[in-house]
Amino acid sequence: KQEVTQIPAALSVPEGENLVLNCSFTDSAIYNLQWFRQDPGKGLTSLLLIQSSQREQTSGRLNASLDKSSGRSTLYIAASQPGDSATYLCAATNTNAGKSTFGDGTTLTVKP
Amino acid sequence: GAVVSQHPSWVICKSGTSVKIECRSLDFQATTMFWYRQFPKQSLMLMATSNEGSKATYEQGVEKDKFLINHASLTLSTLTVTSAHPEDSSFYICSRVGTAGEQYFGPGTRLTVT
Numbered sequence: 488k489q490e491v492t493q494i495p496a497a498l499s500v501p502e503g504e505n506l507v508l509n510c511s512f513t514d515s516a517i518y519n520l521q522w523f524r525q526d527p528g529k530g531l532t533s534l535l536l537i538q539s540s541q542r543e544q545t546s547g548r549l550n551a552s553l554d555k556s557s558g559r560s561t562l563y564i565a566a567s568q569p570g571d572s573a574t575y576l577c578a579a580t581n582t583n584a585g586k587s588t589f590g591d592g593t594t595l596t597v598k599p
Numbered sequence: 600g601a602v603v604s605q606h607p608s609w610v611i612c613k614s615g616t617s618v619k620i621e622c623r624s625l626d627f628q629a630t631t632m633f634w635y636r637q638f639p640k641q642s643l644m645l646m647a648t649s650n651e652g653s654k655a656t657y658e659q660g661v662e663k664d665k666f667l668i669n670h671a672s673l674t675l676s677t678l679t680v681t682s683a684h685p686e687d688s689s690f691y692i693c694s695r696v697g698t699a700g701e702q703y704f705g706p707g708t709r710l711t712v713t
Contacts, residue, residue, distance in 0.1 A: 533704075
């Protein structure tokens with residue numbers, strides 16, 4: 488059974504800092520890994536999707552990497568802004584059937 | 600724009616009543632959709648897989664008689680919480696999968712049972 492862990496659970500940084508969020512998974516036979524953002528009381532917004540054959544994906548100030556052999560993914564946020572404050576969730580999907588296992592999330596606060 | 604919609608966005612009901620939540624795939628005919636539940640300050644937990652034209656597949660520990668799922672068309676799946684109790688109060692989110700295996704989530708429905 489896939490288990491996903493995210494560290495740290497919470498992170499507070501001053502505006503402008505670069506930061507890294509970590510996601511680890513126990514079953515390396517994943518189909519893909521996806522990073523999401525969730526604002527309080529809201530649904531999920533997809534940030535980046537990494538297929539199992541890929542090593543990283545980039546979108547603007549965000550960069551996500553995937554190392555299947557070690558069961559790890561990282562989300563790098565450059566030049567953080569207060570608007571980046573949210574909970575970030577990673578989800579591992581083991582087959583193309585679409586069932587995903589989520590981590591507990593990292594709650595990020597970027598202080599002005 | 601949104602590719603998955605949910606209705607209602609929030610609902611309050613009395614204990615013992617039933618509530619239906621709709622999930623629509625707006626741009627894609629989805630033979631499979633997923634229902635997740637999220638308790639406050641917790642992550643998403645998959646409840647069931649909704650299959651068009653056949654029975655839903657429930658995850659271990661989810662009562663199929665309490666959480667009725669119907670996927671009558673390729674664009675609509677419904678979740679009915681029957682005889683709701685306060686412990687069923689949660690955030691319910693549906694999703695569908697895209698062609699690259701990516702998940703598209705609806706905006707969620709917040710259910711409060713009083």
